[in-house]
Amino acid sequence: MAADDVDAGELIRLSVHGVLPDQNTDTHIVILRDERHAEVLPIWVGATEGNAIKMALEGMVSPRPMSHDLIRSFAEHLNVKVTQAVITEVKSNTYYARIYLLTADGEQTVDSRPSDAIALALRANCPIFVTQEVLKQRGGTNLDAWLERFGTKNLGK
Amino acid sequence: MITQMKVRGLTFDPYSNTFVVILRDEHNVDMLPIWVGKSEASAISFALEGMAAPRPMTHDLMKAVLDEAGAKVISVVVTDLKDNTYYARVHLMSEDSEYSIDARPSDAIALALRADAPIFAKEDVIRQQASEELGQWLENLKPEDFGKYES
Numbered sequence A: 001m002a003a004d005d006v007d008a009g010e011l012i013r014l015s016v017h018g019v020l021p022d023q024n025t026d027t028h029i030v031i032l033r034d035e036r037h038a039e040v041l042p043i044w045v046g047a048t049e050g051n052a053i054k055m056a057l058e059g060m061v062s063p064r065p066m067s068h069d070l071i072r073s074f075a076e077h078l079n080v081k082v083t084q085a086v087i088t089e090v091k092s093n094t095y096y097a098r099i100y101l102l103t104a105d106g107e108q109t110v111d112s113r114p115s116d117a118i119a120l121a122l123r124a125n126c127p128i129f130v131t132q133e134v135l136k137q138r139g140g141t142n143l144d145a146w147l148e149r150f151g152t153k154n155l156g157k
Numbered sequence B: 001m002i003t004q005m006k007v008r009g010l011t012f013d014p015y016s017n018t019f020v021v022i023l024r025d026e027h028n029v030d031m032l033p034i035w036v037g038k039s040e041a042s043a044i045s046f047a048l049e050g051m052a053a054p055r056p057m058t059h060d061l062m063k064a065v066l067d068e069a070g071a072k073v074i075s076v077v078v079t080d081l082k083d084n085t086y087y088a089r090v091h092l093m094s095e096d097s098e099y100s101i102d103a104r105p106s107d108a109i110a111l112a113l114r115a116d117a118p119i120f121a122k123e124d125v126i127r128q129q130a131s132e133e134l135g136q137w138l139e140n141l142k143p144e145d146f147g148k149y150e151s
Helices: A047-057 A067-077 A114-124 A132-137 A140-150 B038-048 B058-068 B105-115 B123-131 B134-139
Strands: A011-022 A027-034 A040-046 A081-091 A094-103 A106-112 A128-131 B002-013 B018-025 B031-036 B071-082 B085-094 B097-103 B119-122
Touching: A011 A040, A011 A047, A011 A132, A027 A047, A027 A114, A040 A047, A040 A114, A047 A067, A047 A114, A047 B038, A067 A081, A067 A114, A067 B058, A067 B085, A067 B097, A081 A114, A081 A132, A094 A114, A094 B058, A106 A114, A106 B058, A114 A128, A114 B058, A128 A132, B002 B031, B002 B038, B002 B123, B018 B038, B018 B105, B031 B038, B031 B105, B031 B123, B038 B058, B038 B105, B058 B071, B058 B105, B071 B097, B071 B105, B071 B123, B085 B105, B097 B105, B105 B119, B119 B123
Parallel strands: A081 A128, B071 B119
Antiparallel strands: A011 A027, A011 A128, A027 A040, A081 A094, A094 A106, B002 B018, B002 B119, B018 B031, B071 B085, B085 B097
């Protein structure tokens, strides 16, 4: 089930460390970290997607199925397994992701925004990866300034 | 009994500070307003305008997952109204099997518009809605709120 067709170097597994509201805009920041906590990848997402990720992270269940619950529900009914979410690319500060599905016809991938990919991965209990290339390109200076501003205390769940 | 509905408009309700999707039957006799969140309203608006977002939005992804799974959206049905909450079901066909899956109407409508699938409402729901303060709410709407998607 490895993402062999992502030819951007080795994949690094990430976990969602937390979701923070961005005070300045109507967005949320999803903090992804690798298992050894050597890497941090913040991704800006819309408020709705941020809440969808937050709910899954906190194990909250909405009384009515939210959009990503519905996607998981479709997959379950149709016997499709969501196997992994991979953040594949970053271009002009926009991140790109792919979701891997195991269907009756074999492995398929669909293009996705990282926010949807993460919200779905958390509900499907599947791993989230990033390519080394993306981690390299994520923009060091901005990240340092940003981390300084938030401080590490905010990084806890 | 179920009635086929079309999305006739999308408007903002300043009283509840949320968006409202207006469903009407083909003869413009029955009407069903459904209150939806901002992002669902945006998802429905994109589909109504025939606009494609530069990046796949959540319901585009939903449709893509169904396509890859070889499933087709046959219809969506607004099935129930309980305590001001609407319930809907999405009907899927995959191979020879049919599936009926619980959804919020906002997701069901956003998906139906992308899948070119018909939208239905149970007549009970329309009747029930009609009895609840609909008239009062309508009086607050301006005619231009409706204009945009009239065919």
